Amino acid sequence: MTEAPEEERPNLQQESCSVSDGCIQHRNGIIRRQLETKEVREIFELGQRLGIQCQHNDEEVISRLAALEARDEINSRGRKEIAKLVRKERPDFLFIQETKLEEVDVALCKTLWNSDDFDWVMGKSVGSSGGLLSIWNKRNFVKQRVIEGNGFIGISGEWGTQHIKCNFVNVYAPCDRQRKASLWEEIGGLILEEGGRWLVAGDFNTVWNVTERKGRLGETQDMEDFNHFVEGTGLFDVRLWNRKFTWYRPDGTSMSRLDRFLLSTEMSLLDRDWIQVGVRRSISDHCAIILTSRNVDWGPKPFRVLDAWQQHPDFQEFVENRWKAMQIEDSI
Numbered sequence: 001m002t003e004a005p006e007e008e009r010p011n012l013q014q015e016s017c018s019v020s021d022g023c024i025q026h027r028n029g030i031i032r033r034q035l036e037t038k039e040v041r042e043i044f045e046l047g048q049r050l051g052i053q054c055q056h057n058d059e060e061v062i063s064r065l066a067a068l069e070a071r072d073e074i075n076s077r078g079r080k081e082i083a084k085l086v087r088k089e090r091p092d093f094l095f096i097q098e099t100k101l102e103e104v105d106v107a108l109c110k111t112l113w114n115s116d117d118f119d120w121v122m123g124k125s126v127g128s129s130g131g132l133l134s135i136w137n138k139r140n141f142v143k144q145r146v147i148e149g150n151g152f153i154g155i156s157g158e159w160g161t162q163h164i165k166c167n168f169v170n171v172y173a174p175c176d177r178q179r180k181a182s183l184w185e186e187i188g189g190l191i192l193e194e195g196g197r198w199l200v201a202g203d204f205n206t207v208w209n210v211t212e213r214k215g216r217l218g219e220t221q222d223m224e225d226f227n228h229f230v231e232g233t234g235l236f237d238v239r240l241w242n243r244k245f246t247w248y249r250p251d252g253t254s255m256s257r258l259d260r261f262l263l264s265t266e267m268s269l270l271d272r273d274w275i276q277v278g279v280r281r282s283i284s285d286h287c288a289i290i291l292t293s294r295n296v297d298w299g300p301k302p303f304r305v306l307d308a309w310q311q312h313p314d315f316q317e318f319v320e321n322r323w324k325a326m327q328i329e330d331s332i
Contacts, residue, residue, distance in 0.1 A: 081282045082112050089290060092140045092159075097172040097203045099131035109135055121146050123153040123170075132202075134170045141166075147190065151183040152202075154190070164197065166267065171202030177222050180205065184229035191233045197267040200235060203259050203286065208237065214245065215254030235262040238291065243278040246287045261291045 086094060094112065104122040112135060119138040125131030132153045136143075140160060147154035147169075154169040169187060173180050191198050206226045207213045230237070238261055240246075245255040261276055268274060271293045279288040309315055 077283050079108070079111060081284075083114055085279065085288060086112060087114050091290070092137050093168060094133075094135040095168075095170040095201050096133040096135075097131075097170070098125075098129075099133050100125050100128045101131050101133075102127075104133055109133075119143055121148075121153055121155060123148060123172075130172055130174075132170050132172055134168070136168075149183070149186050151179070152187060164270065166197045166199070167191075167194070169198065169200040169202075171200060171204060173203060173205040175205055177219060177225070180222070181225050184225060188229050188233045191235070191264065195266075196264070197270070198233075198235070198264040199267050199291075200262040201260070201289075201291070205258055207256055207258065212245070212257040213254075214256070215249070230262060233264070235264055236268065237262060238268075238274045238276050240276045240278060240289075243287065246278060246289060248281065248285055250285060259286055259289050261289065 082094075082096065096112075099122070101122070102124050104120070106120075109118060109120045110116065117137055117139050118135050119141075120133065120135045121143075122134070123130075123132035130151075134153060134155060136155075141155075141157055142163075143155050143157040145156040147156065147167075151173055152169050152171045154167060156165070156167045158164060159166045167190075171183070171187070173183055187200065204226065206222050208227065208230075209223060229235075240257065240260070244257065246257050246259040248255045261274075263274065273293050274291060275293070277290045277292060279290060281287050
């Protein structure tokens with residue numbers, strides 16, 4: 001396991017305002033918010049002239065409208081980033097946590113998935129907190145059942161051309177330890193009762209051990225609860241290939257590995273070379289995680305010749321002899 005590349009590590013000196021970028025970005029952000037608030041105020045004043053009345057005081061209404069506008073901008077950018085990642089990686093499954101959406105429609109899913117070949121399920125947020133969305137290629141996976149609980153949503157069905165029965169669970173764990181323990185108990189009960197192939201993925205809001213956290217002390221009992229859940233269900237953590245942490249505090253003072261894929265033994269046997277790959281962060285404080293196989297066909301290996309070889313007196317004779325010795329069969 002290797003740590004994130006240098007450019008991915010939070011730079012405390014940079015965060016504390018490098019004149020070349022940090023301060024400028026911060027200043028531009030303030031100016032942008034001031035302009036947005038000015039526009040909201042003008043719209044609000046126009047509404048008052050038209051006779052629209054509000055129950056709250058003027059400044060509170062303007063502040064709320066400006067906050068909603070800023071949130072919409074962030075949501076729009078987040079959707080574009082997800083769609084871009086899906087276009088590049090072309091996954092069979094997409095699991096999104098903390099959508100902060102009480103309703104999801106087909107149009108949104110199509111925007112994220114970039115095609116019509118999908119099916120989806122969602123778990124509602126509570127106000128602006130939580131929310132889950134799972135999207136998958138409906139040609140490769142046929143849903144047979146949806147399992148929903150507090151903090152997770154699962155799908156059972158048949159995957160691939162061999163119609164392999166599998167279960168996929170999308171998780172967004174709460175911060176509260178008791179609620180988190182209840183979540184582990186509920187998911188663990190399903191896995192132990194039904195058996196078979198399981199994949200549990202998402203934001204677990206805890207770490208496996210102290211090496212997966214830097215900059216702040218976590219609750220030891222919280223880690224023990226998570227370990228008990230993983231070991232008790234027979235799930236195991238696939239190696240995270242290119243980084244050590246998946247969540248970074250914006251000021252760079254702490255970081256943790258909160259996001260992961262957990263596989264049952266039966267699921268892992270479908271491919272013995274599973275790995276997790278962390279994607280470079282964009283607007284989120286979490287890294288997207290991709291579960292993939294190392295058995296990737298990179299195409300033909302390049303043919304390499306060093307100039308120095310051609311200076312050897314026996315080079316031409318050696319190549320000719322090896323060429324004549326090759327036996328090539330027509331496979332057409």
